[in-house]
Amino acid sequence: MELWDIYDKDRIRTGRIHERGKPLPARDYHLVVSIWIVNSKQEVLLAKRHPDKHYPNMWECPGGSALAGESSLDAALREVREEIGINLPSDKGKLIKSDRRKNDFRDVWLFHHDFSIEETVLQPEEVIDAKWVSILELKSMFNDGLVVPTLGYYKSFFTEKVLP
Numbered sequence: 001m002e003l004w005d006i007y008d009k010d011r012i013r014t015g016r017i018h019e020r021g022k023p024l025p026a027r028d029y030h031l032v033v034s035i036w037i038v039n040s041k042q043e044v045l046l047a048k049r050h051p052d053k054h055y056p057n058m059w060e061c062p063g064g065s066a067l068a069g070e071s072s073l074d075a076a077l078r079e080v081r082e083e084i085g086i087n088l089p090s091d092k093g094k095l096i097k098s099d100r101r102k103n104d105f106r107d108v109w110l111f112h113h114d115f116s117i118e119e120t121v122l123q124p125e126e127v128i129d130a131k132w133v134s135i136l137e138l139k140s141m142f143n144d145g146l147v148v149p150t151l152g153y154y155k156s157f158f159t160e161k162v163l164p
Helices: 072-084 135-143 149-159
Strands: 003-007 013-019 030-038 044-049 063-065 093-100 104-112 127-133
Touching: 003 030, 030 072, 030 149, 044 072, 044 135, 063 072, 072 093, 072 104, 072 127, 093 149, 127 135, 135 149
Parallel strands: 030 104
Antiparallel strands: 003 013, 030 044, 030 063, 044 127, 093 104
16 A cells, blocks of 8 residues: 655645545645656666556656655655666756646656666566667657657756756
8 A cells, every 4th residue: 555645735744644546635735756867878768657557658757656754855766766676876866847736746856877778677567668768769759659748848858958
């Protein structure tokens, strides 16, 4: 059973806990993280979603919900470790975007880290593949409908000089 902290509209923890899978009451929010990893070749890591998940077989950056008691950074490190088996150094992460959506606060993290795809250990119920892509390939994949559409905000990274 996965438990989340509940936040109010101002991102203040309410002290209440929510069980994943149950409907989230109106005006309650939880915390989710998205993690973009860029290597020294200026490639971006993408993970392919399991076919049984929402947005089946589509590519995305690692991410997920923060567990009760977790900070945003702790959640980011855990999600990457769980989904692709990579331990990111916490001092290499930078929070680059945070926004409130319908039912959650989304924190977007950027890590610069090198590793080979052969080092990944995929969480079978979540991720079926992982690969490094160039920024040009990422744009093309997004335009071709191969990337989870909710990650469309990544385009702003180019104008804000976040991604190479």
